[in-house]
Structures are given as C-alpha cells and as structure tokens.
Amino acid sequence: MRYLFTFILSLLGFFAISQNKQILYGFDDVPQSLMLNPGSKVTQQKHFGIPFLSQIHFNGGSSGVSVYDIFKDGNDNINDRITQKLFEMKNTDFFTATQQLELLNFGWRAKNEIYFSGGIYQEFDFISYFPKDLAILAWEGNRDYLDYQFDLGEISTTGDFLTVYHFGLNKQITNKLTVGARLKVYSSMFSYRSVNNSGTFTTRLGDESSENIYEHTVENADVSVETSGYASLRDLDGASQVTNEILGRAFFGGNIGVGVDLGFNYDINDAWTLTGSAQDVGAIFHSKDVESYRAHGTYTLDGINLIFPPLSEGDSTFPYYDDLEDEIEREIPIDTLTNSYTQFRPVKINAGISYGFGRFSVSGECDCLNKGGGTLHKQNVGLQFYSIFRPKGPQMAGTLFYHRRITNYLSAKATYTVDSYSFSNVGLGVSAAIGNVNFYLAADNLIRYGNLAKAKSVSLQLGFNIIIDEE
Amino acid sequence: MNKTISHSIYMVCACLLFSACIKDTDFDQAEEIALTPIVELDLIYFNLRADQFYDTINSTPVLTVTDTTEIKFLDDSSLQESLKRAEFYFKFTNSIPRTFQVDFQFLSETNDTTYVAGTSVIEGMPAAPVITEFIENVEEDDILRLTQANKVVVSVTIPSSNESLEGTLNLKSKTTYFLEY
Numbered sequence: 001m002r003y004l005f006t007f008i009l010s011l012l013g014f015f016a017i018s019q020n021k022q023i024l025y026g027f028d029d030v031p032q033s034l035m036l037n038p039g040s041k042v043t044q045q046k047h048f049g050i051p052f053l054s055q056i057h058f059n060g061g062s063s064g065v066s067v068y069d070i071f072k073d074g075n076d077n078i079n080d081r082i083t084q085k086l087f088e089m090k091n092t093d094f095f096t097a098t099q100q101l102e103l104l105n106f107g108w109r110a111k112n113e114i115y116f117s118g119g120i121y122q123e124f125d126f127i128s129y130f131p132k133d134l135a136i137l138a139w140e141g142n143r144d145y146l147d148y149q150f151d152l153g154e155i156s157t158t159g160d161f162l163t164v165y166h167f168g169l170n171k172q173i174t175n176k177l178t179v180g181a182r183l184k185v186y187s188s189m190f191s192y193r194s195v196n197n198s199g200t201f202t203t204r205l206g207d208e209s210s211e212n213i214y215e216h217t218v219e220n221a222d223v224s225v226e227t228s229g230y231a232s233l234r235d236l237d238g239a240s241q242v243t244n245e246i247l248g249r250a251f252f253g254g255n256i257g258v259g260v261d262l263g264f265n266y267d268i269n270d271a272w273t274l275t276g277s278a279q280d281v282g283a284i285f286h287s288k289d290v291e292s293y294r295a296h297g298t299y300t301l302d303g304i305n306l307i308f309p310p311l312s313e314g315d316s317t318f319p320y321y322d323d324l325e326d327e328i329e330r331e332i333p334i335d336t337l338t339n340s341y342t343q344f345r346p347v348k349i350n351a352g353i354s355y356g357f358g359r360f361s362v363s364g365e366c367d368c369l370n371k372g373g374g375t376l377h378k379q380n381v382g383l384q385f386y387s388i389f390r391p392k393g394p395q396m397a398g399t400l401f402y403h404r405r406i407t408n409y410l411s412a413k414a415t416y417t418v419d420s421y422s423f424s425n426v427g428l429g430v431s432a433a434i435g436n437v438n439f440y441l442a443a444d445n446l447i448r449y450g451n452l453a454k455a456k457s458v459s460l461q462l463g464f465n466i467i468i469d470e471e
Numbered sequence: 472m473n474k475t476i477s478h479s480i481y482m483v484c485a486c487l488l489f490s491a492c493i494k495d496t497d498f499d500q501a502e503e504i505a506l507t508p509i510v511e512l513d514l515i516y517f518n519l520r521a522d523q524f525y526d527t528i529n530s531t532p533v534l535t536v537t538d539t540t541e542i543k544f545l546d547d548s549s550l551q552e553s554l555k556r557a558e559f560y561f562k563f564t565n566s567i568p569r570t571f572q573v574d575f576q577f578l579s580e581t582n583d584t585t586y587v588a589g590t591s592v593i594e595g596m597p598a599a600p601v602i603t604e605f606i607e608n609v610e611e612d613d614i615l616r617l618t619q620a621n622k623v624v625v626s627v628t629i630p631s632s633n634e635s636l637e638g639t640l641n642l643k644s645k646t647t648y649f650l651e652y
Contacts, residue, residue, distance in 0.1 A: 073495050078504055304540050
C-alpha cells in the first residue's frame, strides 16, 4: 500500500499532463502544426519527419498538487503535508499523462494544390481523477468518519496505449479560406476505463435494535472496470513476453477504431485570422480480448453471528466465515463480462484568433516561406482556446500568444496559458531551419523550469523534419 | 537586430535545456511515508438464551457452551506486517440471573493456542438487563501471537443452571485495528 502511494506521488508533476499543445497550435513553421489543425496554412512544398524523431511529446500534470508540495525539504513531516493536501484537493482534481512518439510523418503538395500528409504515431494517454473519499479512507481509516458516506463514484480513470495511422488533405479553397481533414485509424494495444461508477460505503454506530456495534453498509454500489488487451497478458510469463505481445498489436493486431480531425483557417482580412479544429472525433471498437468486471449491489455487514449449536463429540460447527464470504459474494457479485464495448476518443477542440502585422519578406524578391499564398506576417498576437472531453466533463485552457518570424530560418512563439493547473503558465517554442532540416522545441511552464518540482504540469514537444520549399 | 534576437533566443533555449532542475526537494522522504489508518470493524455477536444452558432431553445442566469461527483475515501476511495495535471491545447485555465466565481462545491453523482473553459477566435480571463492557488491548509482542491465529473459540460458562432459568446473554463486539503501511 505504501509503495503504491509512493508510486502515485512520484507520478505527480512528471507525468501528469493534459494534451494541450498550445505552442504548436498555429505555429505554421512546424509541419506538426498540421496534426493539430489539418486546415492550417501550409507554407512548405514537402516535408518528411525524421523517423522516430519528428515529434516527441510529453505532457504530464496534476491539477491539485505538485511534487514540491509533498517532497519539499523542510522540518515538517511529509505525512502531515500529505494529510493537508489530501483535504485541500477536490474530487475534480486529476492526474494526467500523455506521451506521443511519431514514427513517420510526411507530406507533399500535389499538382492540384492539395497538400497531402500522413504518418503513424504511438500514443499513451492516462487520466485519473482524485478519488478523495477513498484516499481519506485509506489514509485515515473509518474510525473518525462514522456516518460519513464514502463515495465510490469518485473512481474515474481511463488509460490507453495505441497506434494511430493517419492521412489528411489540406487545400486553400478561396483566397481567405483553407480547410483540411484527416482520417485516422486507431489500433488499440491496451485500454482500460473505470467511469460512471456509483455507490457509497458507510460505517454507522448501531442502536439498541442493531445486531452489532456497527453497521458497515455498501449501498447501491455499481463499480466497473472495462479492459481490452489485458486478459491475454495475464497468462504471459515475464515482462519481455508482455512487451512483445503489446508491440505486436501496434500493426492492426489490436482493436480497431476510426476517427477524423477537421480544421480550417479563415483570413477575415489582411490582419485578422480565425482558426479552429476538432481532433479525434471517433471511437475504438473493443471486441477482441475484452474483459470487464462489474461489482454491484447493497450489503450491510454486522460481523459474525455465533449460534452455539448443541454439538456432539466430533461434530463441527457452522462454517460462519465461509458463509459470510458467500453472502457478500451473493449480495455484491463481481461479474466478469466479455461483451464488446465502444470507447469514444477524447475529442479535442482548438480555436484561435490572431492579429498579424508587419509583412514578412526576408530577401525582398523571394518570399520563400509564402508558397501557400496570402500574406505572412512578421508578428502575430492572438488568443487560443483549447478543450478536451474527459470523463467528468471538458477541461479547458485559454492562451494568449505572440508569434514572431525573426529570420527565414528562425521563428518563435511565446504563450501565456490559464488552465486547470495554474494561472502562470508561460511557454516558448522555437522553430529553426538549418538548410532543409527543421528543428523545433516547445516547452511550457518555463517560470517553473528553475524548479520543476513546483510545476503542476509540464509539456514538452520537440522534433526534426526535412522541409522542402522549392517546387 | 535580428541576429541579436535570434542569438538571445538560442541562448534562452540552451539555458532552459540545461537549467531545468528539481530543487529543494528530498525524495528520500518517501521512506517516511506511512499510512496509519484506524479501522473500526464489527467482530462477533450472539444471543444466548437461558434454555441453551439446560439439556431438557437428559434433564441436565449444560454449564459450558462453545462455538468456533474462522477469522481468516487475521493471519493474513500483510496484516501481520502492518497491524501495530488491536483493541477488542466486548459489550455484554445480560438478563439471566447468573454471572458468566466468557473466554476467547485464538487458535492457529494447526489448532495451537496463540492468544487468550477472557472476562466475567455480571448477572442481570430478565426485567433489568445489566451491561458488562470489556476491552482487551493487544500490542507489541502480543500482536505477533494474535496474528498467528485464524480462528477463535468462544466459551461461555455458567456456574449453575436449571430448567426454569430465563433471560438472554447478548454480546456485541468490535475491533479497532491500528495499522501502519
């Protein structure tokens, strides 16, 4: 138990992340901005991501607590700090972790001016809301919580490990409007979720008519865990077999799903631009290797009722304990189901409005970064909105940004983001071109870089591409 | 000017990459993390009628009645490690006009006695039940002996009995487990 607790705590701040890539969104100098808005303006003729290096993305966050809150160097006791945080945090606080690794990413502009792009990436996505009541029960026990209804419905967590194959189209259809769509095929390697749970656990002091001192009651419990890709792993021996089996599913060996990304870029006038996109509108259909567990029912435990039956020599009494176990299993059965289920992907919405000023033309004659038409501005300022649908409702973030094209080989974007984690998230992204090689690095929560332990979320994206601007 | 800006941005990036760190934290404190829940849990209960102390067929008193139940969770290895103290609370409500001696004998899987506890119960009246409370506190070395047990034998002894004896002896009990993980 203690190790589990330590493990969960050690995840804080390192892996707790949302999927917001506020710096990369609208950062047209980086081909991967097409992954966030398939309808964004494409400035290059072709791009090839360097395999396995074109996008490495980590994002981790915890909305209620930072590593520093727990592990700070001080004279007070770490257990007091945990107790204090336990009561400060709400059941809507959450821990998230996302990791993406692009295996392939490529794109080219066809003769009909459609920019085709496609690729493969692997994604891990985890979220767990803070089950405050159960944490208090585990941390303090029930002695000081008589009559308190511990809420079993606070358990809400999902985890996915999948490979995504995608192919998208992007076209400027009028002078002002560029649209794009991307079809995605998901191959789920491993997935679990435990959401929409309900029920309470209460310890009440019994009265004169009660059977025993207390009544321990589980009321209207309905707790389920759905898994896919897990049942077959149980029989495997050792980590290497499990790894091989999971990786084997990456190539359509797992459960398959489909989804789309849609997006647009609309130039309202020379200065103002409106953009928007929806990612991962789709679902995974879990039918292979599915195993779900559901416990439901109501039961009151009073202890063991001794009958004192008259026994002859050698007779044994009733199997009270086994009978009690059977009774609990009968009243709160744990069913194992193998029914298929459909899991909707967490839809992400991005929107932005930007104001551009200063015409960008490095060499005077050759407007090299401007193959897609329109006017490239030297500087842009604007607002962005991000939302991701999570089990307990959408999580949102608002970003103020400043984007500047400094030279034809260097541009940068700075962001200030307000989200569930903090009101002081400053991020910076840089895209640099050395010859045809594009390198980009985007990180947020820079104010916390001096001491990452104080950050409640960390997000990092970096990658290398080969970009070809000439026809 | 552009060069200056670009150089400064490179510098900032380089600084960020090399300066990001985790300070003022001590992860060795993880060793000190201790969950110390205090769990209240019902134990056994019974209602013994006065007539259970008299064999009407053979017309002989039954001076001691016993019953046994397994308590399998007690010798669970994780409980053995984490249990620091256990406090048993027994509440007898006696309306039988007799005193009683009640003994709790904890046995291991191989039926070796690992721990014993017992108390006497004050006599009551059918119209005026009397409450006797008994607390048994188990800690330190006794915890090790207690957690070797996986069943408990409850013996209730009456000094004398007859056919006309009336009333009930009721027991309610709970245990407070002081745990540390």
